[in-house]
Amino acid sequence: xxxxxxxxxxxxxxxxxxxxxxxxxxxxxxxxxxxxxxxxxxxxxxxxxxxxxxxxxxxxxxxxxxxxxxxxxxxxxxxxxxxxxxxxxxxxxxxxxxxxxxxxxxxxxxxxxxxxxxxxxxxxxxxxxxxxxxxxxxxxxxxxxxxxxxxxxxxxxxxxxxxxxxxxxxxxxxxxxxxxxxxxxxxxxxxxxxxxxxxxxxxxxxxxxxxxxxxxxxxxxxxxxxxxxxxxxxxxxxxxxxxxxxxxxxxxxxxxxxxxxxxxxxxxxxxxxxxxxxxxxxxxxxxxxxxxxxxxxxxxxxxxxxxxxxxxxxxxxxxxxxxxxxxxxxxxxxxxxxxxxxxxxxxxxxxxxxxxxxxxxxxxxxxxxxxxxxxxxxxxxxxxxxxxxxxxxxxxxxxxxxxxxxxxxxxxxxxxxxxxxxxxxxxxxxxxxxxxxxxxxxxxxxxxxxxxxxxxxxxxxxxxxxxxxxxxxxxxxxxxxxxxxxxxxxxxxxxxxxxxxxxxxxxxxxxxxxxxxxxxxxxxxxxxxxxxxxxxxxxxxxxxxxxxxxxxxxxxxxxxxxxxxxxxxxxxxxxxxxxxxxxxxxxxxxxxxxxxxxxxxxxxxxxxxxxxxxxxxxxxxxxxxxxxxxxxxxxxx
Amino acid sequence: xxxxxxxxxxxxxxxxxxxxxxxxxxxxxxxxxxxxxxxxxxxxxxxxxxxxxxxxxxxxxxxxxxxxxxxxxxxxxxxxxxxxxxxxxxxxxxxxxxxxxxxxxxxxxxxxxxxxxxxxxxxxxxxxxxxxxxxxxxxxxxxxxxxxxxxxxxxxxxxxxxxxxxxxxxxxxxxxxxxxxxxxxxxxxxxxxxxxxxxxxxxxxxxxxxxxxxxxxxxxxxxxxxxxxxxxxxxxxxxxxxxxxxxx
Ligand SMILES: Cc1cc2nc3c(=O)[nH]c(=O)nc-3n(C[C@H](O)[C@H](O)[C@H](O)COP(=O)(O)OP(=O)(O)OC[C@H]3O[C@@H](n4cnc5c(N)ncnc54)[C@H](O)[C@@H]3O)c2cc1C
Ligand code: FES
Numbered sequence: 001x002x003x004x005x006x007x008x009x010x011x012x013x014x015x016x017x018x019x020x021x022x023x024x025x026x027x028x029x030x031x032x033x034x035x036x037x038x039x040x041x042x043x044x045x046x047x048x049x050x051x052x053x054x055x056x057x058x059x060x061x062x063x064x065x066x067x068x069x070x071x072x073x074x075x076x077x078x079x080x081x082x083x084x085x086x087x088x089x090x091x092x093x094x095x096x097x098x099x100x101x102x103x104x105x106x107x108x109x110x111x112x113x114x115x116x117x118x119x120x121x122x123x124x125x126x127x128x129x130x131x132x133x134x135x136x137x138x139x140x141x142x143x144x145x146x147x148x149x150x151x152x153x154x155x156x157x158x159x160x161x162x163x164x165x166x167x168x169x170x171x172x173x174x175x176x177x178x179x180x181x182x183x184x185x186x187x188x189x190x191x192x193x194x195x196x197x198x199x200x201x202x203x204x205x206x207x208x209x210x211x212x213x214x215x216x217x218x219x220x221x222x223x224x225x226x227x228x229x230x231x232x233x234x235x236x237x238x239x240x241x242x243x244x245x246x247x248x249x250x251x252x253x254x255x256x257x258x259x260x261x262x263x264x265x266x267x268x269x270x271x272x273x274x275x276x277x278x279x280x281x282x283x284x285x286x287x288x289x290x291x292x293x294x295x296x297x298x299x300x301x302x303x304x305x306x307x308x309x310x311x312x313x314x315x316x317x318x319x320x321x322x323x324x325x326x327x328x329x330x331x332x333x334x335x336x337x338x339x340x341x342x343x344x345x346x347x348x349x350x351x352x353x354x355x356x357x358x359x360x361x362x363x364x365x366x367x368x369x370x371x372x373x374x375x376x377x378x379x380x381x382x383x384x385x386x387x388x389x390x391x392x393x394x395x396x397x398x399x400x401x402x403x404x405x406x407x408x409x410x411x412x413x414x415x416x417x418x419x420x421x422x423x424x425x426x427x428x429x430x431x432x433x434x435x436x437x438x439x440x441x442x443x444x445x446x447x448x449x450x451x452x453x454x455x456x457x458x459x460x461x462x463x464x465x466x467x468x469x470x471x472x473x474x475x476x477x478x479x480x481x482x483x484x485x486x487x488x489x490x491x492x493x494x495x496x497x498x499x500x501x502x503x504x505x506x507x508x509x510x511x512x513x514x515x516x517x518x519x520x521x522x523x524x525x526x527x528x529x530x531x532x533x534x535x536x537x538x539x540x541x542x543x544x545x546x547x548x549x550x551x552x553x554x555x556x557x558x559x560x561x562x563x564x565x566x567x568x569x570x571x572x573x574x575x576x577x578x579x580x581x582x583x584x585x586x587x588x589x590x591x592x593x594x595x596x597x598x599x600x601x602x603x604x605x606x607x608x609x610x611x612x613x614x615x616x617x618x619x620x621x622x623x624x625x626x627x628x629x630x631x632x633x634x635x636x637x
Numbered sequence: 638x639x640x641x642x643x644x645x646x647x648x649x650x651x652x653x654x655x656x657x658x659x660x661x662x663x664x665x666x667x668x669x670x671x672x673x674x675x676x677x678x679x680x681x682x683x684x685x686x687x688x689x690x691x692x693x694x695x696x697x698x699x700x701x702x703x704x705x706x707x708x709x710x711x712x713x714x715x716x717x718x719x720x721x722x723x724x725x726x727x728x729x730x731x732x733x734x735x736x737x738x739x740x741x742x743x744x745x746x747x748x749x750x751x752x753x754x755x756x757x758x759x760x761x762x763x764x765x766x767x768x769x770x771x772x773x774x775x776x777x778x779x780x781x782x783x784x785x786x787x788x789x790x791x792x793x794x795x796x797x798x799x800x801x802x803x804x805x806x807x808x809x810x811x812x813x814x815x816x817x818x819x820x821x822x823x824x825x826x827x828x829x830x831x832x833x834x835x836x837x838x839x840x841x842x843x844x845x846x847x848x849x850x851x852x853x854x855x856x857x858x859x860x861x862x863x864x865x866x867x868x869x870x871x872x873x874x875x876x877x878x879x880x881x882x883x884x885x
Pocket of ligand 2: 692693694695696697698699700701702703719720721722
């Protein structure tokens, strides 16, 4: 596998500028001759599609949603980072870069992260120009808050609906480019496969979710902007339809899958309330700015929280990490909650929860201030749990939330399959082993607005590939394979529902490959997954036919891919004999339970290559080089 | 809890539909309304029957994908709540619940409870944007915006595009949806250059899609899960009038 990262030479801060000059350009008159296929219209996909169309490319944009405005990006609450230093509190491009590299536990690429920090400021400018109603101060200037373990206030936000407002901004731009013909939009069309011609990514096969029609589309490059794979755990904070299919299909065609074991578990989610649970709800991390996390000191304490006196409460984050306290990074906060519950100190049903308490904040600031800051979140909590968090502390528990792993890409966001570019959460690029809060929105928009418009031109100008049409045999064959797979799923006619398999897989993954992992558990998961998969292909039931709106069929196709992908994830987790960021291996911890990295042996991105049905994927390595920051122990004490 | 559900079943856009009754038991008050439907669907599938199709995705009240007329009310009885955020503790044991799709000719049924709301996309495509190509932008703090205006813009921008306003309206009018978008941009300095053109184009497209006109009944505000105010409609009307009278 060719893993040339194509990091430009020269000093860190000049790489991107230099690279932009060195790259080849496509003549403005020629751009309309190129067709770009964009799969996914979340922040990454919509921003890329709109911007490429503005430049003059012909863009075909696909989403399985009924409208681009539904993409999962809409659910992001907390905010988006940018190194604007409007608060004059010591922020800078370099500090954002440094925080991100450190936050990622030194497992990301310096050059990519620096570029991300550089363009972050442009994103805010662009969004404001589009009319994104970010929060403002009385003077009319933009407001910021500190977020997710940062010691400067660099997070821009729009109440608790930042993702919604950013997505509606890109959606508006995409809509404009749709009405003037630059973008052709395909709603409710799901990509089922990638098509390669002459080794280059040249198109996709899709299924129309309303009519069931399988067809294919050809172009000069394919951009996958298809989001993350947290739903491999079944219960996660992701929207129900989020899935790994697009990325996994690309993997089966030779694209490397990098660091799948880097999954992020978010510390502040509403705990599971019963077997009926269909997804988990995130409570914005901003709550940790004022809420204090605690568990009863006495194991098995069944008293209601107001009956537990102050000296019998363990504010464990404040105790263990005095300088960051309740604002400790996500991986650390999540693991500490798990520890508390595993040792019998958990609260609520099944002892799977800890308290997030606002009593002190309300005493200090008054209920009105708390209402202003978190009113909508408190309401949401009450709606779901039936409890009033102004009076009773919230109960929270960690849940799968974000996936740092993804398809491997070089500095130009191109995978090892020429022409196949990957943007947003679907790629592996910028967050290393752990993502900082408010950095995913930033990355999705950086990729779409400010990186791909430059780097894609370079690929098109240099790839030397001719035109192909969707009538080419490669397309016909891929269509036929996709149809056969649908028929195969339809014809099992067994007894079990797609959801029952998804749940079974998710539970296994959560227990064996969730917040903490060990060799024995991972080995067990690797033994069990093929058995679930076998049962799936023998005993699945889907009603109706493939040529109609069929939600069971949609789900079954996605679960089938999760059932294969889960093995790649566990294989990666098993091979990485260290703890770093979101990947915590119980065998590798310090005496006081902190993650222990092994820089000597694991300072690389693990890139997995498909080796054929039933074969163990092949490990490839991209060594990571740190020229600017020195690897240190990530301490938040 | 044990419930009787009367659910609209319709195989496809052109098929005849009808109400079908289902009994479900063992429903926990902690379930969301959609989780209750999940339970029904799992049981139907286990019996080898077709599940009830309905749209949903985020289940957090923000993507606007879920819908459903529940006992004749869009998103059910709870104020300011989407169907996905509605919980079964708001219903009582033994209750009979009617579940139908949005009813509006501009939102044709796809299957059962799922409808096609792409008409909303086409309205936005006509004018629901500020033309600011990537790269055009000045520094984000170059134009201060009074907090009051930014707040109103945000109130309007909170629309999730679910279509409850259309579903509840006796004229199937999309006026609250259009007004929210117009008001969002109309309150920001960046939105001024295209302000009047935007209003005309979106209203024209809403007409072309077959949405009815607004007769100021204001059921839409009460049905809106994001509580978008009808004041935005008044503003839209002013802008529309001005644009058509003075050709702005
Ligand atoms: C509850 C929640 C809160 C969050 N809060 C924050 C926050 O405050 N700050 C922050 O920075 N990040 C946050 N995140 C993370 C962030 O929202 C996501 O990482 C980011 O929005 C992903 O954007 P994306 O464009 O890569 O993918 P998505 O928005 O997931 O979009 C994926 C797109 O791909 C399409 N798609 C996928 N597969 C296919 C296929 N096979 N065929 C056709 N179309 C397909 C989908 O239809 C969709 O349009 C949050 C995440 C969650 C879950
Ligand atoms: S499912 Fe997203 S708003 Fe209800």
